[in-house]
Amino acid sequence: MKVTDEQIIKLINKDETMNxxxxxxxxxxxxxxxxxxxxxxxxxxxxDDVLQNTFIKVFKNIRxxxxxxxxxTWLYRIATNExxxxxxxxxxxxxxxxxxxxxxxxxSMKADESSNGEYIKEILKNALEELPPKQKAIFSLRYFExxxxxxxxxVLGTSVGALKASYHHAVKKIENYINRVAIYQ
Amino acid sequence: xxxxxxxxxxxxxxxxxxxxxxxxxxAPDNYFETMQNSIxxxxxxxxSPKVVSLRINKWIMSIAASLxxxxxxxxxxxxxxxxxxxxxxxxxxxYLNVYVDDFDETDFAKYLNEEDLSISNETAINTDxxxxxxxxxxxxLNEEDLQQLF
Numbered sequence: 659m660k661v662t663d664e665q666i667i668k669l670i671n672k673d674e675t676m677n678x679x680x681x682x683x684x685x686x687x688x689x690x691x692x693x694x695x696x697x698x699x700x701x702x703x704x705x706d707d708v709l710q711n712t713f714i715k716v717f718k719n720i721r722x723x724x725x726x727x728x729x730x731t732w733l734y735r736i737a738t739n740e741x742x743x744x745x746x747x748x749x750x751x752x753x754x755x756x757x758x759x760x761x762x763x764x765x766s767m768k769a770d771e772s773s774n775g776e777y778i779k780e781i782l783k784n785a786l787e788e789l790p791p792k793q794k795a796i797f798s799l800r801y802f803e804x805x806x807x808x809x810x811x812x813v814l815g816t817s818v819g820a821l822k823a824s825y826h827h828a829v830k831k832i833e834n835y836i837n838r839v840a841i842y843q
Numbered sequence: 844x845x846x847x848x849x850x851x852x853x854x855x856x857x858x859x860x861x862x863x864x865x866x867x868x869x870a871p872d873n874y875f876e877t878m879q880n881s882i883x884x885x886x887x888x889x890x891s892p893k894v895v896s897l898r899i900n901k902w903i904m905s906i907a908a909s910l911x912x913x914x915x916x917x918x919x920x921x922x923x924x925x926x927x928x929x930x931x932x933x934x935x936x937x938y939l940n941v942y943v944d945d946f947d948e949t950d951f952a953k954y955l956n957e958e959d960l961s962i963s964n965e966t967a968i969n970t971d972x973x974x975x976x977x978x979x980x981x982x983x984l985n986e987e988d989l990q991q992l993f
Contacts, residue, residue, distance in 0.1 A: 706878065710881060713882050802867070
């Protein structure tokens with residue numbers, strides 16, 4: 659049975675069930691946040707740092723969470739801010755770090771080299787790295803997390819109009835990258 | 844992919860509309876378990892009583908250190924001002940000893956008060972002393988001075 663956000667918050671708000679509630683919160687959101695952060699910072703080690711900082715911040719502030727926004731938008735906001743802070747502090751030092759592991763794409767590529775969809779996915783990650791941090795966040799939230807613009811606006815503190823324009827711009831940049839790479843194949 | 848998002852990409856005439864948008868990043872095996880343990884350890888370290896007592900000790904140590912500094916500063920100031928006075932007096936005496944010829948009696952008289960100038964009975968000059976002084980210094984006295992005395 660899926661636990662709701664309200665149930666998780668209730669558990670966290672009681673001292674005796676706080677840790678259990680927090681574990682449920684991590685179980686529910688760790689995978690999505692890992693993916694979102696990884697699409698922003700690019701390497702597993704950096705994602706690990708940012709994700710841990712995110713959850714520690716969440717733990718310390720969850721009792722101040724007043725429910726005016728949705729829990730998941732609040733979590734994404736903290737994760738995005740943490741990733742942005744990390745990127746500002748560590749401008750391009752992560753070339754030497756192990757990149758986030760692609761999800762079975764390499765294997766599927768070997769199985770089906772002609773698959774245009776899988777091929778695009780393979781280079782999508784590299785294309786993402788060419789985007790500036792804010793566009794990365796916008797693209798990740800819209801394309802991978804399938805978030806609506808209203809929720810994205812809550813997460814990023816940007817107007818819906820500006821988000822639409824920025825997403826459009828990010829999609830075009832990624833397409834240009836894909837086309838550029840395709841020419842050399 | 845959600846229809847809404849796919850339609851948006853189609854409207855942009857984007858090739859991404861033809862791609863399945865599943866997760867492209869995958870965490871290593873057992874990563875999340877390790878991560879959760881690490882987070883709970885960090886939180887526990889921050890919450891542990893040792894840290895709290897260290898905080899209290901820090902406060903006590905800060906207050907104690909402040910008090911010691913205040914007392915030390917006050918002692919130093921007092922000591923310094925006393926020393927300053929002593930040094931000043933000795934400096935003055937030494938200076939006067941060296942440059943005593945540059946001063947006349949009136950310069951010294953300025954710094955004497957009535958008490959310094961009063962002559963007590965024990966130190967009062969008797970007539971014999973005066974006569975002896977006059978005998979010794981008779982050549983230095985002129986007639987006018989002698990007339991003033993008598």
